[in-house]
Amino acid sequence: MQLESMYQEIILDHYRNPHHKGLRDPFDAEVHHVNPVCGDEITMRVSVKDVDGEPVIDDVSYDSLGCSISQASASVMSDLVTGKPVGQAMAISQAFLDLMQSKGAGVAAEPDDDVLEDAVAFAGVSKYPARIKCALLGWMAWKDATAQAMEVGQ
Amino acid sequence: MTDSPAHLDVAHLDVAHLDVEAIRADFPVLARTVRNDKPLIYLDSGATSQKPRQVLDAEREFYERHNAAAHRGTHLLGEEATDVYEGARAKVAAFIGAEPGEVVFTKNATEAINLVAYTLSGVNGSGPVQVRAGDEILITEMEHHANLVPWQQFCQRTGATLRWLNVTAEGRLDLDRLDSMITERTKIVAVTHQSNVTGTVTPVAEIASAAHERGALVLVDAAQSVPHQPIDVAALGADFLAFSAHKMLGPYGIGVLFGRAELLEAMPPFLFGGSMIEMVRMEGSTFLPPPQRFEPGVPAVAEAAGLGAAVDYLTGLGMGNVAAHEESLTAHALDVLRDHPGVRILGPDTTKDRGGAVAFEVEGVHPHDVGQVLDELGIAVRTGHHCAWPLHRALGVQASTRATFYVYNTHAEVDELADGIRYAQRFFGVRS
Numbered sequence: 191m192q193l194e195s196m197y198q199e200i201i202l203d204h205y206r207n208p209h210h211k212g213l214r215d216p217f218d219a220e221v222h223h224v225n226p227v228c229g230d231e232i233t234m235r236v237s238v239k240d241v242d243g244e245p246v247i248d249d250v251s252y253d254s255l256g257c258s259i260s261q262a263s264a265s266v267m268s269d270l271v272t273g274k275p276v277g278q279a280m281a282i283s284q285a286f287l288d289l290m291q292s293k294g295a296g297v298a299a300e301p302d303d304d305v306l307e308d309a310v311a312f313a314g315v316s317k318y319p320a321r322i323k324c325a326l327l328g329w330m331a332w333k334d335a336t337a338q339a340m341e342v343g344q
Numbered sequence: 345m346t347d348s349p350a351h352l353d354v355a356h357l358d359v360a361h362l363d364v365e366a367i368r369a370d371f372p373v374l375a376r377t378v379r380n381d382k383p384l385i386y387l388d389s390g391a392t393s394q395k396p397r398q399v400l401d402a403e404r405e406f407y408e409r410h411n412a413a414a415h416r417g418t419h420l421l422g423e424e425a426t427d428v429y430e431g432a433r434a435k436v437a438a439f440i441g442a443e444p445g446e447v448v449f450t451k452n453a454t455e456a457i458n459l460v461a462y463t464l465s466g467v468n469g470s471g472p473v474q475v476r477a478g479d480e481i482l483i484t485e486m487e488h489h490a491n492l493v494p495w496q497q498f499c500q501r502t503g504a505t506l507r508w509l510n511v512t513a514e515g516r517l518d519l520d521r522l523d524s525m526i527t528e529r530t531k532i533v534a535v536t537h538q539s540n541v542t543g544t545v546t547p548v549a550e551i552a553s554a555a556h557e558r559g560a561l562v563l564v565d566a567a568q569s570v571p572h573q574p575i576d577v578a579a580l581g582a583d584f585l586a587f588s589a590h591k592m593l594g595p596y597g598i599g600v601l602f603g604r605a606e607l608l609e610a611m612p613p614f615l616f617g618g619s620m621i622e623m624v625r626m627e628g629s630t631f632l633p634p635p636q637r638f639e640p641g642v643p644a645v646a647e648a649a650g651l652g653a654a655v656d657y658l659t660g661l662g663m664g665n666v667a668a669h670e671e672s673l674t675a676h677a678l679d680v681l682r683d684h685p686g687v688r689i690l691g692p693d694t695t696k697d698r699g700g701a702v703a704f705e706v707e708g709v710h711p712h713d714v715g716q717v718l719d720e721l722g723i724a725v726r727t728g729h730h731c732a733w734p735l736h737r738a739l740g741v742q743a744s745t746r747a748t749f750y751v752y753n754t755h756a757e758v759d760e761l762a763d764g765i766r767y768a769q770r771f772f773g774v775r776s
Contacts, residue, residue: 192379193720193771202772228712228728229736229743255742257712258772324712 196314204262219338230256264328382722390748402653432652441576456586456601461494469612477503515542515691542691552581594654598647608634700749708774717768
């Protein structure tokens with residue numbers, strides 16, 4: 191069965207014990223995103239700090255309701271971007287989007303786990319088009335919140 | 345097969361209301377295998393129904409032998425196409441107890457409801473009802489978005505106030521305040537006949553009676569009832585009634601708006617163009633009487649042929665038998681899921697005034713994940729809010745998994761659904 195290829199143990203772990211969950215202060219921007227097809231939703235806050243003149247993701251906090259893929263993805267995402275320079279975090283976000291849009295090719299091609307780390311576990315999702323939006327919900331919310339946070343900074 | 349009344353207390357009767365094996369042989373898609381070479385168990389007819397050969401053949405035969413533009417030709421094919429189109433209209437009318445002139449072909453139920461909401465809001469001229477700022481439109485929390493969002497827009501356009509009946513925890517309409525919710529200012533009451541989530545069959549006749557006493561018009565969303573039970577528009581008290589072909593074994597792209605003759609007569613057109621005009625000059629145009637007034641553009645005759653064949657197929661089964669078969673499956677589903685650990689059924693726990701949509705929650709497993717596991721087992725259900733987001737909020741859930749039953753489903757498939765849920769619970773570790 192292909193179920194196990196999508197529902198990797200890492201994903202189920204993050205689903206049961208999501209990292210960084212809960213809304214925290216202070217924050218620079220807050221967004222609310224929804225998947226209109228299924229009703230999954232996420233409220234996400236991002237705070238950005240200045241480290242030697244470079245913007246760095248200080249904290250990502252969120253509240254959300256949704257399926258195992260969307261919840262686990264938000265959790266893995268928050269691990270990946272927290273503490274990284276915004277530019278680097280955005281590059282990771284793009285790599286993840288590429289993996290999701292790879293239509294299963296990402297599984298065979300062995301995605302770069304130096305860049306994506308635990309997020310490579312989501313490679314199997316690309317074979318189930320209906321779930322891609324689930325995996326991307328948290329990432330899209332984070333990108334939106336971060337973009338808004340950067341504007342606030344300016 | 346003899347016809348029998350709907351809503352019998354028929355749980356687990358050995359009587360077969362339908363010859364399901366023979367029916368299944370008419371549906372080519374049911375022979376497929378899906379994921380992991382599993383046979384298709386299609387429990388998503390609430391989203392769209394599968395089509396019997398007879399419907400597919402009718403469309404194909406129309407294109408192969410009778411295709412021409414209806415209502416235009418002076419040639420033989422044009423006559424034949426017109427006969428097919430008007431013949432389908434007559435069949436649909438008889439199916440719901442209406443006159444042919446009261447049947448307007450639209451794209452689907454959603455468009456039919458929009459047609460009423462637009463024209464009655466006065467955008468294209470005055471009609472049978474004047475709606476002023478402060479007047480009221482009454483709907484319910486149970487509505488599918490198709491019978492909800494157009495009325496929000498109607499109220500924005502006219503300044504009317506949108507009010508709604510609430511849903512009880514059991515998934516029925518709360519009618520305690522019906523008399524106070526319908527006031528002298530209520531102009532339109534729009535209500536679903538059968539919920540696509542909870543299966544609840546609402547007391548439309550009672551609501552219509554109260555509405556008419558106060559001079560309000562009644563629109564019925566029958567998208568989930570026309571396919572599944574015998575319908576008589578007069579008995580329901582419907583002034584307008586909407587449904588779609590694709591949910592009743594027919595093709596996409598065609599639906600029906602029933603409107604009482606005197607109402608359609610008084611309504612301005614919705615969409616304009618060819619086919620609905622009486623006379624056109626550069627300075628202005630006049631319009632045909634109903635139903636053509638509301639059917640712009642070249643008629644969708646092939647789709648009408650398919651819908652006509654669907655009506656024939658269902659009439660051949662007997663809608664009483666269809667309803668009784670579904671009631672039997674629903675009773676079975678409620679029985680196996682009621683006592684299933686970790687499963688909560690949304691909606692009434694009985695088949696009384698309850699049709700074949702069974703939506704449920706599985707504790708600790710999100711509907712998407714339930715649906716994914718069922719998909720691996722070949723079982724097709726729907727997950728999410730099923731275009732009834734406010735209903736889900738009213739029932740206190742974010743989203744649900746929904747199985748819907750139709751003429752080609754079997755009791756064995758209900759058992760497979762229960763087994764699949766158990767498998768999902770084990771996979772996600774919420775059950776040993």
